[in-house]
Amino acid sequence: MTEGNFVDYVKIYVSSGKGGKGSTHLHREKFIEKGGPDGGDGGRGGHVYLVGNKSLWTLFHLKFARHVKAGHGGDGGGDRSTGADGDDKFIEVPLGTVVRDKETNEILFEITEHGERRIIALGGKGGLGNWHFRSSTNQTPRYSQPGLPSSEVDMILELKVLADVGLVGFPNAGKSTLLSVLTSAKPKIADYPFTTLKPNLGIVAYRDFQSFVIADIPGIIEGAAEGKGLGHYFLRHIERNSTLLFLVPVDTPNIKDEYDILVNELTKYNPEMLDKERIVVISKCDMLDDELRAELKTQLDKDFAGTPYMFISSVAQQGLSELKDKLWNMLNMEDDLPENSHNL
Numbered sequence: 590m591t592e593g594n595f596v597d598y599v600k601i602y603v604s605s606g607k608g609g610k611g612s613t614h615l616h617r618e619k620f621i622e623k624g625g626p627d628g629g630d631g632g633r634g635g636h637v638y639l640v641g642n643k644s645l646w647t648l649f650h651l652k653f654a655r656h657v658k659a660g661h662g663g664d665g666g667g668d669r670s671t672g673a674d675g676d677d678k679f680i681e682v683p684l685g686t687v688v689r690d691k692e693t694n695e696i697l698f699e700i701t702e703h704g705e706r707r708i709i710a711l712g713g714k715g716g717l718g719n720w721h722f723r724s725s726t727n728q729t730p731r732y733s734q735p736g737l738p739s740s741e742v743d744m745i746l747e748l749k750v751l752a753d754v755g756l757v758g759f760p761n762a763g764k765s766t767l768l769s770v771l772t773s774a775k776p777k778i779a780d781y782p783f784t785t786l787k788p789n790l791g792i793v794a795y796r797d798f799q800s801f802v803i804a805d806i807p808g809i810i811e812g813a814a815e816g817k818g819l820g821h822y823f824l825r826h827i828e829r830n831s832t833l834l835f836l837v838p839v840d841t842p843n844i845k846d847e848y849d850i851l852v853n854e855l856t857k858y859n860p861e862m863l864d865k866e867r868i869v870v871i872s873k874c875d876m877l878d879d880e881l882r883a884e885l886k887t888q889l890d891k892d893f894a895g896t897p898y899m900f901i902s903s904v905a906q907q908g909l910s911e912l913k914d915k916l917w918n919m920l921n922m923e924d925d926l927p928e929n930s931h932n933l
Contacts, residue, residue: 596647596648596649596651596652596748597647597648597747597748597750598648598745598746598747598748599648599651599652599655599745599746600655600691600743600744600745600746601651601654601655601656601657601680601743601744601745601746602655602656602657602741602742602743602744603637603656603657603658603678603680603709603710603741603742603744604637604656604657604658604659604710604739604740604741604742605634605635605636605637605659605675605710605711605712605713605739605740605741606633606634606635606636606658606659606660606661606662606675606676606712606713606739607634607661607662607675607712607713607736607737607738607739608631608632608633608634608661608662608712608713608714608715608716608735608736608737608738609630609631609632609633609634609661609662609663609664609665609672609673609675609715609716609736610631610664610665610672610715610716610733610734610735610736611628611629611630611631611664611665611715611716611717611718611719611721611733611734611735611736612628612629612630612631612664612665612666612667612670612718612719612733613626613628613718613719613730613731613732613733614626614627614628614629614666614667614668614718614719615627615628615719615729615731616667616668623729625723625728625729626718626719626720626722626723626728626729626730627667627668627669627718627720628665628666628667628669628718628719628720628733629665629666629667629668629669629670629671629672629718629720630665630671630672630715630716630717630718630721631662631663631664631665631671631672631715631716631717631718631734631735631736632662632663632664632665632671632672632673632674632675632715633662633674633675633712633713633714633715634659634660634661634662634674634675634712634713634714634715634736634737634739635659635660635661635662635674635675635676635677635678635712636659636677636678636708636710636711636712637657637658637659637677637678637680637708637709637710637742638677638678638679638680638706638707638708638709639680639682639686639688639700639706639707639709640679640680640681640682640700640704640705640706641681641682641683641684641686641700641701641702641703641704641705641706642681642682642683642684642703643683643684643703645681645682645683645684646683646790647683647748648682648683648686648746648748650681651680651682651746657678657680658678659675659676659677659678659710659712659739660675660676660677661675661739662674662675662712662713662715662736663675665715665716665718665733669718669720671715672715674712674715675712677712679706680709682700682746682748683748684700684701684702684703685699685700685701685748685749685750686699686700686746686747686748686749687699687746687747687748687749688700688707688709688744688745688746688747689744689745689746689747690742690743690744690745691743691744691745692743694745697709697744709742709744710739710740710741710742711740712739712740713736713737713738713739713740714736714737715736715737716733716734716735716736716737717733717734718733718734719731719732719733749828750790750804750806750830752790752802752803752804752830753801753802753803753830753831753832753916753920754793754801754802754803754804754830754831754832754833754834754916754920755803755804755806755827755830755832755833755834756768756803756804756805756806756834756836757806757827757833757834757835757836757851757855758835758836758837758851759837759847759851762836762837762838762872763836763838763872763873763903764805764806764836765789765805766903766904767805767836767870767872767901767903768789768791768803768805769791769903770903770906770909771791771793771803771909771912771913772791772792772793772794772803789804789805790802790803790804790805791803791804791805793913793916795913795917799917801916801917801920803834803916804830806827827855827862828859828861828862830865831865831866831920832865832866832867832868832916832919832920833855833862833865833866833867833868834867834868834870834916835848835851835852835867835868835869835870836870836872837869837870837871837872838871838872838873839871839872839873839874839876839877839885839900840873840876844869844871844889844892845892845893848869848892848893866919866920867896868896868897868898868899868915868916868919869893869896869897869898869899870898870899870900870901870912871885871889871898871899871900871901872901872902872903873902873903873904874900874901874902874907874908875902875904875905875907877900882900897915899911899912899915
């Protein structure tokens with residue numbers, strides 16, 4: 590999926606169908622001059638549904654379809670004939686789609702399961718025909734009900750990426766490079782900040798035909814929780830990840846300080862981020878010799894006591910198998926590896 594095709598935010602207008610009118614028909618046939626009322630009911634207006642589809646990864650298919658309208662109900666007829674119901678409309682969305690009211694910005698609901706179906710605009714009820722209003726004192730009512738009007742909703746669809754592992758780091762930390770070597774994804778890679786402007790997803794092939802999904806999230810800068818840089822535009826995608834991978838280059842001036850800034854921005858955005866499993870991955874470690882590695886390991890053992898960390902090199906393909914093992918174990922609650930894994 591190219592970056593331009595990844596759409597995670599759309600505004601959409603939906604309108605249900607209006608109900609059909611009830612009929613005011615009076616029965617007439619040969620030898621029956623006054624057969625009485627037999628007007629049928631109007632048909633129901635079409636509903637508009639939102640449906641979860643696990644095969645979709647983006648809202649791109651809705652980018653140019655901002656208006657969705659269901660069919661109107663048919664009018665009732667004579668001989669108590671009911672009008673046809675209006676055609677329902679089904680809008681398929683990827684799992685992790687949040688629906689907001691455009692005016693209030695209130696979250697209405699979220700779609701998280703395949704096949705989950707929610708009505709977002711209820712079709713108008715059809716009007717009753719005059720047959721319903723006959724009585725002993727009014728045997729030929731010449732009135733019926735109109736159908737109920739359609740309902741209109743202006744809403745925002747906002748996608749929170751459903752991935753197992755989220756890559757978190759500063760711009761130009763090497764997240765896209767790591768994603769490209771762990772998966773078959775082809776993210777844009779360049780030597781300048783904010784190369785990644787949209788989340789990139791990749792599937793990591795593991796042993797025995799098993800796999801998990803990893804997401805390269807656009808880079809964090811200090812103040813992102815207040816909307817600086819790409820701000821909230823990317824932070825919402827991290828909420829869905831069960832495990833967070835903090836990627837810090839080994840040539841950073843202070844690895845612990847950079848990690849603390851990343852954690853702080855996530856916490857300010859949503860304190861529940863602290864409850865997620867996390868691992869610190871030190872990248873570009875092909876730049877280290879044995880002496881520097883040993884010295885850095887001693888420091889990191891103090892800085893990351895209780896938090897697992899690993900050394901890798903995406904370019905030199907070092908430590909990637911061990912990283913896959915560690916992530917798989919964390920995702921499946923099988924932490925058979927030592928808490929601080931630092932072997933290449």
